[in-house]
Amino acid sequence: MTSIQSLQAKLEVEVREFRSLQKQIGNFQNTRAQYLTQSNENGMVKKELELVEDEGEIFKLIGPALIKQEKTEALSNVNKRLEWIKGELTKIDTTIQDLEKKTEEKKKKVGELQGQLQAAAAKAQQGK
Amino acid sequence: MAQTNKGLDITTLSLEQLNMLKGQLEEELQVFSTSWQQLKLAGSRYNDSKEALAEINPGNEGKSIMVPLTSSLFVPGNLTNTNRVLLDVGTGYYVSKTVGGAQEFFDRKVKMINDNTEQVSQALAVKRKNLESVLMVMQNKIEQLQGQGQGEAQ
Numbered sequence: 681m682t683s684i685q686s687l688q689a690k691l692e693v694e695v696r697e698f699r700s701l702q703k704q705i706g707n708f709q710n711t712r713a714q715y716l717t718q719s720n721e722n723g724m725v726k727k728e729l730e731l732v733e734d735e736g737e738i739f740k741l742i743g744p745a746l747i748k749q750e751k752t753e754a755l756s757n758v759n760k761r762l763e764w765i766k767g768e769l770t771k772i773d774t775t776i777q778d779l780e781k782k783t784e785e786k787k788k789k790v791g792e793l794q795g796q797l798q799a800a801a802a803k804a805q806q807g808k
Numbered sequence: 809m810a811q812t813n814k815g816l817d818i819t820t821l822s823l824e825q826l827n828m829l830k831g832q833l834e835e836e837l838q839v840f841s842t843s844w845q846q847l848k849l850a851g852s853r854y855n856d857s858k859e860a861l862a863e864i865n866p867g868n869e870g871k872s873i874m875v876p877l878t879s880s881l882f883v884p885g886n887l888t889n890t891n892r893v894l895l896d897v898g899t900g901y902y903v904s905k906t907v908g909g910a911q912e913f914f915d916r917k918v919k920m921i922n923d924n925t926e927q928v929s930q931a932l933a934v935k936r937k938n939l940e941s942v943l944m945v946m947q948n949k950i951e952q953l954q955g956q957g958q959g960e961a962q
Contacts, residue, residue: 721898728897728913737904739894746894746902754901761899 684800691793698786705779712772719765726758818945823953826946833939840932847928851921858914864907866890 729751732738738754739746818826869890874882893910894902905913 725898725901728895728903729901732903732905733909736909739902739904741900741902749901758899758901 684797684804687793687797687800691790691797694786694790694793698783698790701779701783701786705776705783708772708776708779712769712776715765715769715772719762719769722758722762722765726755726762729755729758818942819948821945823946823949826942826949830939830942830946833935833942837932837935837939840928840935844925844928844932847921847925851918851925854914854917854921858911858918861893861907861910861914864890864893 729738732751738749738751740749740754818829821829864887868887871887873885873887875885876882890907892904892906894904895910895913897903897913
């Protein structure tokens with residue numbers, strides 16, 4: 681009987697860790713989607729800034745004020761931001777891959793324990 | 809997962825797996841519908857801006873206008889510069905453009921939104937078809953099971 685109980689306890693622990701891993705993956709995927717949106721928006725801003733002719737003026741909204749910017753400065757800021765977002769995206773992708781691998785291993789473990797539990801329960805039934 | 813399931817023969821799946829697939833497809837359908845609505849909304853806003861822009865022309869120069877200070881406070885003013893306008897291009901950047909340049913800007917945005925809407929519409933149609941297939945296979949399986957049950961009872 682105690683072997684069944686200990687198997688059940690182990691199963692609970694593994695299932696809990698599996699669920700928490702899945703939740704972490706979900707959170708990271710949300711963040712990743714946000715970064716993707718920012719990357720797209722900055723990409724569009726970059727295209728528009730590049731199209732600005734020489735008479736056109738560029739302003740940046742800093743707080744409640746519109747501050748005039750040089751085209752080169754604005755472009756370099758947007759490019760820097762795009763680079764940073766790209767870096768964050770690759771970091772998050774590696775993290776998500778890692779977590780997915782761990783989740784697969786957890787799933788296998790949970791499957792094994794469930795099998796062991798079923799076998800032990802069947803044996804206990806036969807013993808009766 | 810959705811991609812592999814398209815290649816997988818869904819008739820080989822159990823009823824429970826089909827049910828899960830159905831739930832997943834319905835969720836995806838929901839997401840695409842929301843995206844489609846948001847795109848339509850953004851598109852109509854750009855169109856509104858474009859129509860408002862048509863009023864900024866030399867013919868209206870000097871006319872009095874109401875200038876919003878807040879969303880509920882306006883002050884009277886006069887339209888002086890009808891040549892250039894300030895456009896919000898995103899991430900806090902504003903660009904001064906000629907009225908013609910601004911019209912092109914809006915045209916670009918509207919085109920981009922239409923392209924994206926087209927993509928979403930297509931994806932939406934594919935998901936709907938997949939959902940229908942899954943529902944059909946589920947229906948067949950249920951009928952099969954019922955037929956078997958009746959056969960055994962006899």
